[in-house]
Amino acid sequence: MRKTILSMSLLVLFVSGLVAPVATEAQPAEGRKVMSLTSRSAVAISFLSDTGTKVDMVGTPLMPRARGEAEIKMKSRGPAQVKVELKGLGQPYLLGPEYLTYVLWAVSPQGQPKNLGELRIDGEETKVECSVEMQSFGLYVTAEPYYAVMLPSDVVVVENVLQEDTKGKATSVNVQYELMPRGVYAAANAPGATGPGGNPRDPLDLRQARNAVQIADLADAEKYASDTFVKAAQQLQQAEDSYQLDLTKKTVVTQARSAVQTAEESRMIAVQRRQAEIEQTAKQAAIDAEAQKRAAAEQQKAEAERQKAVAEQRRLNAEQQRVAAEASQRQAELVAERERSERAAAEASQRQAELVAERERGEREAAERAKLVAEQARLQAEADRAALRSKLLAQFNEILETRDTARGLIVNIGDVLFDTGRSSLRPEAREKLARFAGIVLNYPGLSIVCEGHADSTGTAFFNQTLSEDRASNVAEYLEMQGIPMDRISSRGFGEEEPIESNATSAGRRMNRRVEMVVSGDVIGVPLTTGRGR
Incomplete structure (x- = not known):
């Protein structure tokens, strides 16, 4: 074979x-x-x-x-x-x-x-x-x-x-x-769904039946295959009841598998009927579209003929209006020419007056602008001086105690930075003064007056001499750090200017000091040339 x-x-x-x-x-x-x-x-x-x-x-x-x-x-x-x-x-x-x-x-x-x-x-x-x-x-x-x-x-x-x-x-x-x-x-496991299949410990056939009924429901089987879907749901309920009543596994499996088959049948019926519905809707839509297309074409043809007639009538009207307009225009041109001549003379006179007024206005505005610029420059200079003064106050305070006064920035060198009863600077004093000088060198417009002070211990002559020597040593050290001599001066006041009572040791210690008065136009304080607070 x-x-x-x-x-x-x-x-x-x-x-x-x-x-x-x-x-x-x-x-x-x-x-x-x-x-x-x-x-x-x-x-x-x-x-x-x-x-x-x-x-x-x-x-x-x-x-x-x-x-x-x-x-x-x-x-x-x-x-x-x-x-x-x-x-x-x-x-x-x-x-x-x-x-x-x-x-x-x-x-x-x-x-x-x-x-x-x-x-x-x-x-x-x-x-x-x-x-x-x-x-x-x-x-x-x-x-x-x-x-x-x-x-x-x-x-x-x-x-x-x-x-x-x-x-x-x-x-x-x-x-x-x-x-x-x-x-x-996956939609059977979406929020609001009961799937997939329920408790994993339930029989697999029962879980499959739950899945099948739920998926059929998602396919709109209840709408398109109602009788078959209801039958599947009833078969599932019978299987659920049998499982809850603890009937034989064979009974539960048989009922569950019947529910699966019926649910799948309802889903396929729903798919086919929904597809037929979609196709019928599309077919009807095509028929409606064709009818609308024909109606639109006829309407378009009628509209075109109407527009053609309207256009012809408009052309005739326009021709009549053109002839009338030309005659009217010739008359208007004669009148307009006369009026133009009269306006030209008036405009020439007005322009002359406007030129004079414009020149005077320009001169006033220029003067006002110059005044405004000068005022802005003054305000900016004041702001710059205030900003620099605040900056220097912060920088000096990082080195030595500093306060802001009408005389300028007063930097205090306490007694602890001098050897006891002597005018020589201790190493830590020189280190601080070097840092201070490094800042001052950046601003050539600053001047420094070193003012020495003493307490009431000892004779007035000794205290006067000690205060002068200490102030002089500070000035000389600043000069050694590069500050020009013409920007530094020194003087001593002995015990004449205490800031605390000399009755206590703490007060006397505060009175023994050298104050560096920093002034200059760059920080808004005139250069210090004489005594005074």
């Missing part, structure tokens, strides 16, 4: 999102997901009839550790027998909480998917045996929310590939087939 060659499609499916959809159905008003028709590449294998062969089952990037083998027995008559064994399948909920099980699919080269059965995780290995009413098909496994789905999801976890000894010939075909996008099932 001559062997005939039967072809079978082995689909090479990609991870969701790597291949763009060819077309997507319209989005419902409620914002619920609609199936997408997606174009994928595929490979077909031609097998010899009445033979058996094997293909490898390998995991996709979503489940890379999954692997196994599919044994396919082709017959010249009757369905092909398929036996699939897999290892390394992880729990489906790892791919999304909405996924509760796996389903084995066969897809024809024409893009028709066929649910071959459920793959449940049972230890390390997962097996399924089934028959396929196709001559050509490809095998793959998807994660699903329940076992009875009629369309595969786009979460492909396992696909078949040729072995070296596979009996058959691979050919490339272009296949289009429908996949349920991940977002449709």
